[in-house]
Amino acid sequence: MVKNPVSLDAKATHGYDDILHTEYPLKNRDIIKHPKMTIEDRAKIFAPFAALKGYEEAIA
Numbered sequence: 001m002v003k004n005p006v007s008l009d010a011k012a013t014h015g016y017d018d019i020l021h022t023e024y025p026l027k028n029r030d031i032i033k034h035p036k037m038t039i040e041d042r043a044k045i046f047a048p049f050a051a052l053k054g055y056e057e058a059i060a
Contacts, residue, residue, distance in 0.1 A: 049055050
């Protein structure tokens with residue numbers, strides 16, 4: 001059996017307990033301050049990729 005060279009001992013991770021045990025923000029909808037982006041607006045972001053060869057086939 002190969003040992004993991006990067007062990008997570010308690011002393012090394014103790015300083016990160018507040019981060020490690022924090023709930024992921026997207027689970028709590030109360031802290032999301034902006035509306036969800038529409039499909040049309042998201043498409044505008046990726047429109048420049050349409051110039052790439054093979055883009056249409058890749059997304060089909």
